[in-house]
Amino acid sequence: MKLNRSSRMAALALAAGVLLSTAACSSDSSTGSGDAAAGVADGKPLDPNATVTISIDCAPGADQAAGKANYADDLALFKTKYPNVTINAKPYVGQCEVPAQQTAQYKAHDETGAFHAYFTDRDATLNSGDAQDITKYVNDETLPGFSSMLPSVKENMTVDGKVYALPINYYTTGLIYNRDLFKQAGLDPDKPPTTWDEVQAAAKKIAALGNGVSGYEDYSGGNTGGWHFTSELYSLGGKMVSEDGKKAAFNSAEGKQVLKRLHDMRFTDQSISATPVTQWADAFPPLATGKVGMFLGAPDVVKHLIEVLGADAKAYGIGPMPGATGPGNSLGGGDLYYIKKGQTPNQIKAEIAWINFQYQTPDAGQFNFARSKTLAGSSKDPVAIAVPQPYFWSAESPQIKAITESLKTNGNLPLSNYDPYVKNPTKSITEPPAAQQLYKILDTAMSAALTDPNANLDSVLATAETQANQILANQ
Template sequence: MKLNRSSRMAAVALAAGLLLTTAACSSDSSSGSGDAAAGVADGKPLDPNATVTISIDCAPGADQAAGKANYADDLALFKTKYPNVTINAKPYVGQCEVPAQQTAQYKAHDETGAFHAYFTDRDATLNSGDAQDITKYVNDETLPGFSSMLPSVKDNMTVDGKVYALPINYYTTGLVYNRDLFKQAGLDPDKPPTTWDELQAAAKKISALGNGITGYEDYSGGNTGGWHFTSELYSLGGKMVTADGKKAAFNSPEGKQVLKRLHDMRFTDQSIGATPVTQWADAFPPLATGKVGMFLGAPDVVKHLIEVLGADPKAWGLGPMPGATGPGNSLGGGDLYYIKKGQTPNQIKAEIAWINFQYQTPDSGQFNYARAKTLAGSSKDPVAIAIPQPYFWAAESPQIKAITESLKTNGNLPLSNYDPYIKNPTKSITEPPAAQQLYKILDTAMSAAMTDANANLDSVLATAESQANQILANQ
């Protein structure tokens, strides 16, 4: 297949009659296509001749030049297979999903036809009443590789055996670190810390470099603080909730250890900076400019640093999630698309076809590494290829085998930098029930640990436990 240069991608998409608009909304998707039959609600793929208009959110926006160009190209390529499908794609800038905005969207019921959510949003999404049961539409014909998807992924797609969502990303948390700062601090960049004691010691050495450099940073707001608390708790063997999911379990020795260590790093070691990191995007500029040595994150953090913030591709290493005595358990999560209720069968089939094409097909969409390599060679904008990321399928699946071969041919990043992460796989634990609500509560605990030198951490955690129990009792 001939690949389009980045300068032509947007034009190709527009010439194909596709719309990339900031105004796409649920009215596009729920009203149906006025000049096409509704279609049949079954497990057959979309008829290539069907005429249908759909809408989808979370398309790359103005801050993602490479991603935006690729997406436009993919829309055009999809049009060659489904010439009568029009996709209204709603772009985003910064973070695709902001919890407060999502809550308002669910309340107003104004989602796009296919709408983004995180694994943590399942309860809120289903409680909104807007998610369509797509079980009858999904199989190995409409979604090749469906039967080979990992159990941890399928668990987040389904409820009571019914399929409600399709995955587009799956991750396990690790340690993102600046290899250059490691070298300057006398640390081995090929051997990142694998325990929290080692991480704390490394952070002190990096902070000793001076010039406004700190060894480590962590979140304390915007639901991201509670998210990282959960990840760190899991890494020590702790639990967020009891086995029946009805009570909080984080007010434990492990939970207290998380907060105490962060408090010590901030106020005793001074290896965490004084400026709170309260929103998802706030963490990345200090990393990209070499002012922070280490941060917990999924591999796509490296992609963001390179492509969005222009960081040096060679500067970054990935290590496993630190634990108590070695690599610890890792928080697993990801992104999904739900399908909105009230659409015609053909709209649902078209959305499934697009999601499969763009996010789940080797050598296509996000896995089109050959195209990405061509773009990297011709574009002034940085393009990161071969970020190690857990995918949706079992290791022996045809999908994983095809993706692995493509990366060997087309990757442009120093894969050896990520060996500590790749060669030390950790157990993945899924996010807790009512995750976003619990994360919001625990933001306060994380903030206290890193902003209040005199914080009573036991009291803070006990208060969070009480609030969490009220939420869990109503699930």
């Protein structure tokens, strides 16, 4: 595939590729070269003439040929603005962050200068003592769009008003829906449900179409049942655990409401299929073939349906997470880079500049949709360009406006299909402690609600609470 825009860029990318290939063998030390000026610890951007060496982890590795080439291209473009900045990018293969490896790095204090973590890793990262307070370095000049970032994004960047991390990925759960089925059922595809009462009513109308069509789909196994229970609980204002994280809090009015509604939809309305969905991947074929009207998921679900299952690119819309009286809280998450302590101001500024360029700048890095369009044109497989993830900023921000304009030219999906989601950002709540263990326990509750017409849902939820308390007590 043609990845570079000119022979000059190809030469630069080759040089950057050499840098990437040698980075795995180079030191991860973030102290910088001896002749690099230290710089000043302030809110000014990096001097374009500064000579500085930095290190960063989670660069695409050997198993990501296209991603590795794009990353090399971006390193080369960054070099045109900062010719004296050397970036030692440490590649990864498979999963960027392996928990055991992360724990070992924190214990040994040998992270790269900028090091990756998930939203859920904040406590462990700060407890390591290795994360630098970068508040004085971050503003709308060094990080354009900082003041327009969504509150839920900023919450994960900061602690007690101090900035410690920069986001590179962000998602919230929303309502994925089939616009064609909405039209057939007499529903407005431009106005998806925003409350659970509306979801239930719409699901009933869609199921009435017959031909094996279900109005709504949900999980009941494989840890995905508990995962969706959590998302639905959050949307109603409920909590998974107590404030101190020591006890379960889901055996509540909101938790009972989640199960009762699903039970009613399955056995009274019959708007949910009798076939249980017990594994993550099993939910998608019915969605891709137009047999399901609505499903909870992040925007990348649409990407998966199109690219992996060959679904109609125009068929899907995304709405905000439904709530009790309007759009509700959503289960969300993301990735960040923390900056390691002990570096010079110029190293910190260079790391901020690179992260901003690669992950937060319209028409560059991960938002280089012109490049995506070129790659899509030479691909034999479907490529979805325009799914609204990751969006760090408010809908009215210059960043989102610039991204939207770029997608009008370079995207291949109908942007207006996602307006209900983009224009109604909801507060995201991260996963609870011991998330996977709690999800497994709550699979049983979701299975009871979706497969047993005579289920004692209160009893099932109480049993799950007891089991969860045992797990949380040992955290």
